[in-house]
Amino acid sequence: MKYAVYLNVTYKPSIRDPEGETISKDLLGRLGYSVEVRAGKCLVLVIDAQSPEEAASNALKIAKEARLGNPNVHVVEVLKVAPL
Amino acid sequence: MKYAVYLNVTYKPSIRDPEGETISKDLLGRLGYSVEVRAGKCLVLVIDAQSPEEAASNALKIAKEARLGNPNVHVVEVLKVAPL
Amino acid sequence: MRIAVLKFPGTNGDYDVLRALELAGARGELVWYRDYAAGKYDAVVLAGGFSYGDRLRAGAIAAATKAMDHVREDAERGVPVLGICNGFQILTEAGLLPGALIPNDPPGFISRWVAVRVVDTRTPFTYLYEEGEVVYMPIAHGEGRYVPAGEYKAAFKYVDNPNGSYDNVAGVYEKNVLGLMPHPERAVDPHVSRRGAGGLKLWLGLISWLRR
Amino acid sequence: MALSPGELELIRSALGREPTEVEYALFRSHWSEHCSYKSTRMWLRRLPSKAPWVVRGPGTDAPLVEIAEGLYATFKIESHNHPSAVDPYNGAATGVGGIIRDILTVGARPIALLVNLHFGPPSHPHARWIAVNVIRGISDYGNRVGVPVVGGETWFHEDFTYTPIVLATCVGIVEKDGVPPGGAEPGDLIIVAGLGADKSGLGGSAFASKTLSEEAEEDLGAVQVADPLMGKKLIDLVREARSCVKFIKDLGGGGLATALAELAEWFQLGVVAELDKIHMADREMGPAEVLTSETQERMVFVTSPSKLECLERLLEKFEVPYSIVGRFTAEGRVVLKWRGEVVGDLPLSLVAKAPETPWPQEPYAPPPLPHVPEPPIEKAIDAVLSSPNVAFKQAIYERFDFDVGVRTVLKPGEGDAAVLKIYERGNLGLAVKGDANPRFTYLNPRLGAANAFIKAYRNVAVVGGRPLAAVDSINVGSPSRPSAYWQFVEAVEGLREAAEALGVPIVGGKVSLYNEYKGKPVAPTVAVVVLGVVEDVSKVNKAVWKEGDGVYVWGV
Numbered sequence A, B: 001m002k003y004a005v006y007l008n009v010t011y012k013p014s015i016r017d018p019e020g021e022t023i024s025k026d027l028l029g030r031l032g033y034s035v036e037v038r039a040g041k042c043l044v045l046v047i048d049a050q051s052p053e054e055a056a057s058n059a060l061k062i063a064k065e066a067r068l069g070n071p072n073v074h075v076v077e078v079l080k081v082a083p084l
Numbered sequence C: 001m002r003i004a005v006l007k008f009p010g011t012n013g014d015y016d017v018l019r020a021l022e023l024a025g026a027r028g029e030l031v032w033y034r035d036y037a038a039g040k041y042d043a044v045v046l047a048g049g050f051s052y053g054d055r056l057r058a059g060a061i062a063a064a065t066k067a068m069d070h071v072r073e074d075a076e077r078g079v080p081v082l083g084i085c086n087g088f089q090i091l092t093e094a095g096l097l098p099g100a101l102i103p104n105d106p107p108g109f110i111s112r113w114v115a116v117r118v119v120d121t122r123t124p125f126t127y128l129y130e131e132g133e134v135v136y137m138p139i140a141h142g143e144g145r146y147v148p149a150g151e152y153k154a155a156f157k158y159v160d161n162p163n164g165s166y167d168n169v170a171g172v173y174e175k176n177v178l179g180l181m182p183h184p185e186r187a188v189d190p191h192v193s194r195r196g197a198g199g200l201k202l203w204l205g206l207i208s209w210l211r212r
Numbered sequence D: 001m002a003l004s005p006g007e008l009e010l011i012r013s014a015l016g017r018e019p020t021e022v023e024y025a026l027f028r029s030h031w032s033e034h035c036s037y038k039s040t041r042m043w044l045r046r047l048p049s050k051a052p053w054v055v056r057g058p059g060t061d062a063p064l065v066e067i068a069e070g071l072y073a074t075f076k077i078e079s080h081n082h083p084s085a086v087d088p089y090n091g092a093a094t095g096v097g098g099i100i101r102d103i104l105t106v107g108a109r110p111i112a113l114l115v116n117l118h119f120g121p122p123s124h125p126h127a128r129w130i131a132v133n134v135i136r137g138i139s140d141y142g143n144r145v146g147v148p149v150v151g152g153e154t155w156f157h158e159d160f161t162y163t164p165i166v167l168a169t170c171v172g173i174v175e176k177d178g179v180p181p182g183g184a185e186p187g188d189l190i191i192v193a194g195l196g197a198d199k200s201g202l203g204g205s206a207f208a209s210k211t212l213s214e215e216a217e218e219d220l221g222a223v224q225v226a227d228p229l230m231g232k233k234l235i236d237l238v239r240e241a242r243s244c245v246k247f248i249k250d251l252g253g254g255g256l257a258t259a260l261a262e263l264a265e266w267f268q269l270g271v272v273a274e275l276d277k278i279h280m281a282d283r284e285m286g287p288a289e290v291l292t293s294e295t296q297e298r299m300v301f302v303t304s305p306s307k308l309e310c311l312e313r314l315l316e317k318f319e320v321p322y323s324i325v326g327r328f329t330a331e332g333r334v335v336l337k338w339r340g341e342v343v344g345d346l347p348l349s350l351v352a353k354a355p356e357t358p359w360p361q362e363p364y365a366p367p368p369l370p371h372v373p374e375p376p377i378e379k380a381i382d383a384v385l386s387s388p389n390v391a392f393k394q395a396i397y398e399r400f401d402f403d404v405g406v407r408t409v410l411k412p413g414e415g416d417a418a419v420l421k422i423y424e425r426g427n428l429g430l431a432v433k434g435d436a437n438p439r440f441t442y443l444n445p446r447l448g449a450a451n452a453f454i455k456a457y458r459n460v461a462v463v464g465g466r467p468l469a470a471v472d473s474i475n476v477g478s479p480s481r482p483s484a485y486w487q488f489v490e491a492v493e494g495l496r497e498a499a500e501a502l503g504v505p506i507v508g509g510k511v512s513l514y515n516e517y518k519g520k521p522v523a524p525t526v527a528v529v530v531l532g533v534v535e536d537v538s539k540v541n542k543a544v545w546k547e548g549d550g551v552y553v554w555g556v
C-alpha cells in the first residue's frame, strides 16, 4: 500500500528561528494576533509499505540516510501518515 | 488551553513543485530510492483554544487572514494539533 | 599548476573565480561536477551560487554527489580546497568543515559590502594577510548564519555581524580546507571593489603557495 | 479570449473551410493581443528605431546594438503585471526568467537586470503583500540564475494596490560571431528544450489580454511556478551552444503556436511539427493544449541534422530534457501532426500576423491639479523625504545580488544609473537606467512618456554614459476603452518625439493592455530604459560627496 508520510524538518529548539519570529511579529502581530510561530520545511514522501508504522519508519530511515535534515541543527519528525 | 497547530503551506496538487522534484530525483534518486516528494512550509502556530478542533479552525482563520499561503496557488492544511 | 573551479547545476560564481584567478596571474580550469576526478588537480575552488537551486537547503544536494567524494579524497591528500558562499555551504554539508550554515538572522537574502577581519593566517589562502587585517568584500547570501557543532577554527570574522553568525564567524578552516561566506573573487577588480581589493591577497596567496 | 467574428471570418474565407480545433487554438493564441500586438503595432511602427550602431532593431526576440568593434549589447523589457497580481512571487520571478531567455536568443550572456516596480501604498496590507512577494520573487530568481539586479525604480500609488506594474529589463552582451547565424534551410530541425510541457500556462497570453476583477480562482491556469534551476541550466547551455545551433527562440507567450508561426515567418519556410513528440510533464494533454501550453523555462533551438549531435551532447551534459519536435520544409505551410495524423495545415501567409484592429480614441481632461498647500519649509522637507517614492530603496536592493558577474561599477544607490564594466574590452562600460512616472503620464500621457525617456537619458548621461538606445514599456487599460487607447497612442507620440529630439532610437519594447481592477484602469505607466556606453569606467561619476563640495543647479 502507498502512504503519504508528512515529515517536518525543523531547527532544534536550542536554535533561534528568526523566520517564525518575523511571521509572528510582522505579519500576525500587525493584524493584532499574538501567536508564537515556528517555521520548518514539510516534506511529503510517498512510501510503499504494509502499515502506516512501517511507512513512517521507512521515511525516517530515508530521511536519515539522505540527510533531509542536517543532524547538527535539525530534528526530523513525522507529523502524519495518510494512506493514498 | 494551548495547542500547537501544525500547518502545511504547499502548492495545490495541480501545480508543479520543482523543489520536491529535485529532492526526489537528484538526492533520493541518486541513493537508489524512487520516492515521490512534495515540499511545503510547515508553520507551527501556538493557539489558545477550548479544544483541538477550535485550535485548528482558529489557526486556519489566522492563516487565511494573514495570507500565510496565497489562495490562488497554495493550500493550507492542518497536519496535526498537539496540546502543549 | 592545475586549479579546478568546480561547477554544479546552479553554480553561478564559476566565471567570476576564473577571472579573479586570471587577475591574480593564474589560469583556472572550469570542471563540470560529473567530470571531477581526484588526483588531477593541485587545488580546487567550489564557487558560489545556488547549486541545485538551494533546494532542500543550501549545499545539501551538491554535498551528496560523487564529485564531493573526490574532493574529500583530494582534501585528505593535502590539496588546498576553497569554498566560497555556496561552496562553503557544500563543504559543511559534506562534512569537510565543521558546523552548519542556516538561514540569516534577521531572515532574508542580503547583498552588501562588509568589513571582514582575517583572524588566522595559517592557511594556504590567508598567509599573505596580516593577522587582524580588516578587508572589504561583498556578501550575497540568504543562508550564511554560522552555527558551530563542536570545535572549529575561524579564519575570517565580520566586523559588524550581518547575519547572526555565531561569534561573528565569516569563514572557517580545517587544515588545507577553507570556507567563507564573503566573496573574495568579487573584491579583486579595482573598478568594482569597494575600499581596496580585499580579496586579492587570498588568490595571490593560493597561487604562491602552489608555486612554492 | 476568443477570436473576433471578423477574425474568424477571415480565417474561414482564407481556408475555404472551418479551422480544425488545433488550428483554432493556434490562432487564438498567436493572434491574442499579447502575441500579435494587433491593437498597437500600427502605432509602434512610428517609433524611430534606426541608427548606424543599431545592428538589429525591433521585431525579433532581442535587438543588437554595437557598443565596440565586434561587440554587441542587447536589452529588452518585459511586463508581468497580471501574473504578479495573482501570484506576486511566481509572477515576478517568471517575468525575470522570461526576459532573460529573450536575451539568450541572440546568444548573449545576460549581465544585468533592472526592475521597475509600481505598487500600492505600503500601508495597505494587500499592496504590501504584493510588494513583499514581488521583491522576494525577483530576488530568488535573479540571485539563483546569477544575473545581478543592478538598478531600477520603485513607485507607490493607490492605483496599483491590486494591479501592480512589474517590469523587468535584461541586458546582455555578445561578440559579433557569437550571434547564432540564422539561415535555416529545409530539413533543419526544431528542438524544444527545458521543462516538460504542462497545463500550468494554458491561457496565459489570453489571460494577459483580459482585465482583473476579484482574485479569480479560475484564472489559475495562467500561474506558473518559477524554476530558476532550469533557467540557469539554459543560460549555461546557451553559453556553450553557439557552434551547434543556427537560431534560438524563446518559448514565451503563445507557447509553441507562436514560436512555430514566428519561425516560419522569419525564415519564410514551411514547418512540420509533430506535437506528440514534445516532452510533457502532464501526459493527459491533447494537441491543442501542447501547442498553446506556455510552460516557462523552455527554449527552441534550430539546428542542421549534422550539428544535432553537438547540441544533444550539451543538452545531456547540462541535464536539460528536450525533444525534436519538427523540421523546416520548402512548402510554405505550417503543418501540425498528432500521432501521425495531420491535425492542422495552414498557409504561412495566413498564420503570420493577426489583422490589425485600431480602436476609437477619446482624450480625457485630467482633473484639475489638487491645491498644493505651502507648508513651512522644514515640514515640506520632512514630507518630501519621508514619502515612500523618495525614500531610500536600500531595503529593496539589498535583497538582490547586484555584484555577481563582477561588473557592477556603479551599484544601486551609488549613482543615477548603474554602470557595468565590459571587461572583455578593458575599461569599457555600459550605463543603464529605467524610469517612469505614472503621475505625469496620467496628467499628460504624451509629455509624461517623453519625460520618462528624458529622465532615463539624463540619468545615463550624468554618470558619464553616452546614450545609444532605449526600450520602452507602455501599460494602460483595455484598448476598447477610448480614453485608455488614447493614452496609449499619446504615449507612443511622446516617446517618438523624445527619441527624435534626443537622437536615441527605440530598439524594443512591450505593451501591456487591460491593466484594470474592477473596471477602473490604472494610471497609465510608461517606463523607458536607456542604455549608454561609458568609454572608461575609471572616470565614472559616483554620488560621493565630501565636506566643502559645492552644489550647483543646472537647467531651467
Ligand SMILES: Nc1ncnc2c1ncn2[C@@H]1O[C@H](COP(=O)(O)OP(=O)(O)O)[C@@H](O)[C@H]1O
Binding pocket: D115, D116, D117, D149, D150, D151, D152, D153, D154, D389, D390, D393, D396, D397, D400, D411, D412, D413, D414, D415, D416, D417, D418, D459
Ligand atoms: N526596485 C529596485 N531594485 C533595484 N534598485 C532600485 C530599485 N528601486 C530603486 N533602486 C535603486 O535605488 C537608487 C535610487 O533610485 P530612484 O529613487 O529611482 O532614483 P532617481 O529618482 O534619482 O532616479 C538607484 O540606484 C536605483 O537603481
